[in-house]
Amino acid sequence: MLPPDARVPVQFPPPMRAHTLANMRDHLAALAEIQQALADGRWDAAADTAERRLGMSSLHDHGAHEVARFMPPAMQAAGTAMHRSASRLAVAARDAGATGDLRSAQAALAGLTQTCVACHAGFRLE
Secondary structure: OOOOOOOEEEOOOHHHHHHHHHHHHHHHHHHHHHHHHHHOOOHHHHHHHHHHHHOHHHHHHHOHHHHHOOOOHHHHHHHHHHHHHHHHHHHHHHHHHHHOOOHHHHHHHHHHHHHHHHHHHHEEEO
16 A cells, blocks of 8 residues: 655646646656767757756746746745756766766766656645
8 A cells, every 4th residue: 555645735726737747747858858868978969958948047938937936935946956956967968078077967967857856756736
C-alpha cells in the first residue's frame, strides 16, 4: 500500500493549471534535449536549450509572473531555484565546449534535475 500523498496541494484556476502542466512537460523535454546535446558534444546547443527553455531568460515566455501569484512562497522559491540552476547549466555547458571538461556541466545538470525533483516532491497542482 502506498503512503498518503504528503505534498502541499496548490490550487490553480483550470486554465492556469493546464498551462503550467504543459510548461512542466516542456521542461522535461528540454532536459532530455540537453542530455542528448551534452552526450553528443554539442555544448552550445545544450547551453542554448538550457537558457532559452529553462533558464532565467525563459521566465517571460512561460508566463512566470502570472503563475507565481498562485504559488505559495516555497513553491515560488523552488521555481526560481530551477530557473537559476538552468542558467548555471548554460554557462557550464559553454565552458565545457571551451575546456572539454564535462564534469561541471554534468554537476550543473544534476543540480537542475534535483530542483525539479524537490519541487515535485513537495507540491502538487490541483
